[in-house]
Amino acid sequence: MTDKDLYFYEPSKGHGLKHDPFNAIIAPRPIGWISSRDSKGHVNLAPYSFFNAFCYVPPIIGFSSTNWKDSVENIQQTGEFVWNLATMDLAKHMNATAAHVAPEVDEFEVAGLTAVPGKLVNVPRVGESPVAFECKVSDIVRLKGADGKEADAWLTLGEVVAVHIDKAMIKDGVYQTAAARPIVRAGRRGDYFEIKPENMFEMVRPD
Structure with a gap:
């Protein structure tokens, strides 16, 4: 492609489009459906x-x-969290846990x-x-730009110390990724994709 075929912009100067394409291009992305608990025992799910x-x-x-949210605060306090697989069957429940509520509100109850x-x-x-990873935090890092300026965003990393898998998702000793119909994030405010078995293809790397 030549320059005339490409839309070019510098993020620091704005994208000039109706919606920022950044997170629509880096897509689809798996969803981090994170449960946590603060030092007082309040549970959070987001x-x-x-x-x-x-x-x-x-x-x-x-x-x-983006921003210091309850999940990050809870994990900093206790050093623990759980990742839960978001599936098509749980899509509306997952979306309900995205609501902005007070820290003491239990999103498990909100979403049923x-x-x-x-x-x-x-x-x-x-x-x-159908799948959950129990994790212990290994690091919480505040992100920063190339100029060293701190961003209003924090990366939370955790070691998976326990794994729960619905046995129905395992066939001949192999976890079937599409069997649970995971949902993944696309762009804009509410775009998602569903992973289906018919969309999978195999491509073995060359030796």
């Missing part, structure tokens, strides 16, 4: 669209929070979800979710 895995050994996952106690952490998982 989705984050900046989420992913970062390391095999030890297994580390992380999510980025079952809070199941963790085995290795004192944080509940979503009982209806």
Whole structure:
């Protein structure tokens, strides 16, 4: 493609479009549906669209929070959290937990979800979710730009210390990614995709 075929902009000067394309381009993104508990025992459940895995050994996952939200505060206080897989069947429940409510409000109750106690952490998982990772925090990092200026965003990283998987998601010893019909985040205010078995293809890396 030549320059005339491309729309070009510098983010620091604005994108000039109806909606910022950044998070629509970096898509789809898995959803960080994070449950946590503060030092007083209040439980929180919230989705984050900046989420992913970062390391095999030890297994580390992380999510980025724009602004210092309850999840980050809780995790800083207790050092623990749980990631829950968001699926098509749980989409509306997940969206309900995105509501802005007071720290003492239990989003499990708001969304009509079952809070199941963790085995290795004192944080509940979503009982209806087919997969959950219990995590212990390894780092909380405030992000900053190339100029060193701090951003109003924090990356929370945690080691996965326990894994819960619905046995129906495992076939011949292999976890079936699409079986749970995970939902993933696209762009704009409310765009999502559903992962379906028919959309999968295999491509083995060259030796």
